[in-house]
Amino acid sequence: MTLNEIARALNISKTAVSFCLNGRAKEFGLRPELEEQVKAFADEHGYKPNAAARKLRNKKSVPPIGIVFINEGSLSKFGSTFKRIFRYLQEVRREYIFMGSTISQLGNTMQTLNSMEVKDVLAIGRFREPDAETTDDPIEATGIKQWQKVKLMLQNGMHLYLANYAFPLPENHITENIVRVGFDRNDLQRNFLKRAIAENLAPVALTNWTRNEELLVPEFLESKDLIIPIEWNDQCQGGREVGEYILSLRKKRPVRTVFISNTISAISLISTLTDAGVRVPEDIAVAAFGDDPLAEAVRPKITTVGSPDDDKTLDLLKSICGELPPFPENTVIPYSFQERDSLKF
Helix, strand or coil, rough: CHHHHHHHCCCCCCCHHHHHHHCCCCCCCCCHHHHHHHHHHHHHHCCCCCCCHHHHHHHHCCEEEEEEEEECHHHHHCCHHHHHHHHHHCCCCCCEEEEECCCHHHHHHHHHHHHCCCCEEEEEECCCCCCCCCCCHHHHHHHHHHHHHHHHHCCCCCCCECCCCCCCCCCCCCCCEEEEEEEHHHHHHHHHHHHHHHHHHHHHEEEECCCCHHHCCCCCCHHHHHHHHHCCCCHHHHHHHHHHHHHCCCCCCCEEEEEEEEHHHHHHHHHHHHHCCCCCCCEEEEEEEECHHHHHCCCCCCCEEHHHHHHHHHHHHHHHHCCCCCCCCCEEECCEECCCECCCC
């Protein structure tokens, strides 16, 4: 009798069977009745744990690290970061498990990693925890439910390290076994707008990035229609849609500068504008967050906020491995401007 055979017989997952037989059912929210049923069935059919496998697991004194990329776009945006961390893990001979996830599936991902003995999870990609505990929006409700699972994993000994956190913190943020490292996007936007206004580069249009853009009206933005209501998964298509929005908006009001949330979308935005006869930066200047290597490879070269030197992901990993001291619970990274051809202050 094997775990798979027990799972098939009881019509439940192999993972659930393992948790029940190892005394971890309560930890993962499984019903006590199910735990009793699984144990009784296993005893009745003479199930015995695989001694060799258990011995092998016990020999692992250092558990693997979970490396998780948040959303597919982070693979390209943080490509150089991933190369550095994998090179480092090979050098120190530390085992790791590499997985993809989304914000709305992070709880399930952490449960899976926990079942593989992972205790430390490094998540790479833009992340912000839910602001509320309840919502009528079904998509946001899924994210809140998943965040509750994350909390449970942390309460039971896992540690989560968020390497590209979107500060500021929500009021109900958690503090147990979690480290956040990232930019304060609200502060970044305000400083960018102050500088653009001072250099006569207003009106500025912004993509709906932090979800707090309406607070910038009217101090920094003349009206709400300068907040571009584009949300996308595909960065190239998103940039095209931003360009089409700006071209339409220009028929009603002037737009001098666009600040967009990533370099790949900025490339598509510039292409859409120039195809329509708009000169960059003479007619409309463009800047993007995150200094992707592509920013230097295209024409015009794209002005960005945030440089590779600002990335603390490798340092965060070294602290997990014990080479560097632990990071503070919340670390806000200073950002820098990389001024190029698409926008000159």
